[in-house]
Amino acid sequence: MVGVIGGGQLARMMHQAGIPLGVRFKLLADTPQDSAAQVVSDVVLGDYRDLDTLRRFAAGCDVITFDHEHVPTEHLRALQADGIAVRPGPEALVNAQDKGVMRAKLDSIGVPCPRHRLVADPADVTAFANEGDGYPVVLKTVRGGYDGKGVWVVDDEEQAHAPFLAGVPVLAEEKVDFLRELAASVVRSPSGQAVAYPVVESVQENGVCAEVTAPAPDLDPAMAAEAQALALRIAGDLDITGHLAVELFQTRDGRILVNELAMRPHNSGHWTQDGSVTSQFENHLRAVLDLPLGDPRPRARWTVMVNVLGGDYPDMYHAFLHCMARDPGLRIHMYGKDVKPGRKVGHVNVFGEDLDDVRERARHAAAYLRGTITE
Numbered sequence: 001m002v003g004v005i006g007g008g009q010l011a012r013m014m015h016q017a018g019i020p021l022g023v024r025f026k027l028l029a030d031t032p033q034d035s036a037a038q039v040v041s042d043v044v045l046g047d048y049r050d051l052d053t054l055r056r057f058a059a060g061c062d063v064i065t066f067d068h069e070h071v072p073t074e075h076l077r078a079l080q081a082d083g084i085a086v087r088p089g090p091e092a093l094v095n096a097q098d099k100g101v102m103r104a105k106l107d108s109i110g111v112p113c114p115r116h117r118l119v120a121d122p123a124d125v126t127a128f129a130n131e132g133d134g135y136p137v138v139l140k141t142v143r144g145g146y147d148g149k150g151v152w153v154v155d156d157e158e159q160a161h162a163p164f165l166a167g168v169p170v171l172a173e174e175k176v177d178f179l180r181e182l183a184a185s186v187v188r189s190p191s192g193q194a195v196a197y198p199v200v201e202s203v204q205e206n207g208v209c210a211e212v213t214a215p216a217p218d219l220d221p222a223m224a225a226e227a228q229a230l231a232l233r234i235a236g237d238l239d240i241t242g243h244l245a246v247e248l249f250q251t252r253d254g255r256i257l258v259n260e261l262a263m264r265p266h267n268s269g270h271w272t273q274d275g276s277v278t279s280q281f282e283n284h285l286r287a288v289l290d291l292p293l294g295d296p297r298p299r300a301r302w303t304v305m306v307n308v309l310g311g312d313y314p315d316m317y318h319a320f321l322h323c324m325a326r327d328p329g330l331r332i333h334m335y336g337k338d339v340k341p342g343r344k345v346g347h348v349n350v351f352g353e354d355l356d357d358v359r360e361r362a363r364h365a366a367a368y369l370r371g372t373i374t375e
Contacts (some may be wrong), residue, residue: 013270032278044056063086065288092241114138120334128172165249182227194235200270208307243284271304273333302359310341327364334346
């Protein structure tokens with residue numbers, strides 16, 4: 001039995017991928033309305049920050065894995081000490097939980113990153129800026145941020161006050177002059193087997209992933225191979241089990257720099273549900289159970305994933321019917337969430353041989369579902 005901590009859409013899609021494998025699931029969720037709690041039969045409601053709750057939940061599970069990275073590191077160490085398999089383990093996962101730890105670790109193994117350091121106060125931010133090319137500077141709280149939360153781009157010392165109000169350490173990074181954002185996804189098993197998916201282009205809007213194109217168009221094959229090799233090396237050096245997404249900047253001067261790490265299925269890999277032989281969700285499950293990994297190769301030349309964000313249609317049913325009737329080749333994935341403006345409520349995948357056609361169809365469907373367009 002696989003125990004998944006967190007009841008969001010990633011757990012929901014993991015469960016879907018596990019059904020053909022005969023994998024049994026147990027879910028720790030916040031509420032019965034959580035995305036995955038609607039479809040998993042064995043659901044425990046509780047607080048993932050409470051160690052006693054985690055211990056009760058883990059009873060009977062063969063392995064514990066995650067929908068999110070927010071479980072306290074010390075609790076995961078305690079579960080391991082109890083003899084419970086936690087994958088990825090706490091020593092690996094802390095690098096996705098704490099940006100300061102991550103940057104220090106990546107520095108120690110020679111991974112290219114933006115210029116960075118921990119800063120003590122707004123005056124220290126100005127000192128950091130002056131050590132490079134000046135403002136603007138990117139500030140991040142080291143823990144708790146996601147989808148643009150906990151991240152600020154500041155233009156002067158006065159703006160630099162806001163991140164320190166949370167009372168947690170703050171990481172300063174140079175604002176990278178990048179051409180585009182890429183993501184390299186790999187999956188690694190405890191036995192050391194690993195597979196790499198094609199490197200993708202990721203488009204962000206207000207800190208939220210909006211669109212992914214697989215493979216990244218016009219990416220030099222040598223750079224694609226470099227990004228895949230880098231992700232595989234990080235997975236090995238950090239002893240990661242499961243799916244690792246390495247978010248990257250492709251700089252205008254021809255480099256790739258690591259922006260973030262995610263040690264779970266990731267939005268940049270949702271295209272694999274329909275566009276690859278084995279999805280990121282299935283391969284993550286295979287890895288945490290130490291099963292042979294599946295083929296990551298794409299099924300078609302291009303796949304485009306566009307997120308469906310909540311918009312003007314609180315009830316998407318009629319829009320859903322329209323999209324399915326207009327384009328039977330669409331693959332629409334909805335998460336069972338209440339629609340709220342800007343909230344991820346689903347995504348659309350389209351694959352084919354013509355990039356312009358695939359991209360237009362995916363964008364049209366996502367925009368219609370959101371209510372941005374009505375024809």
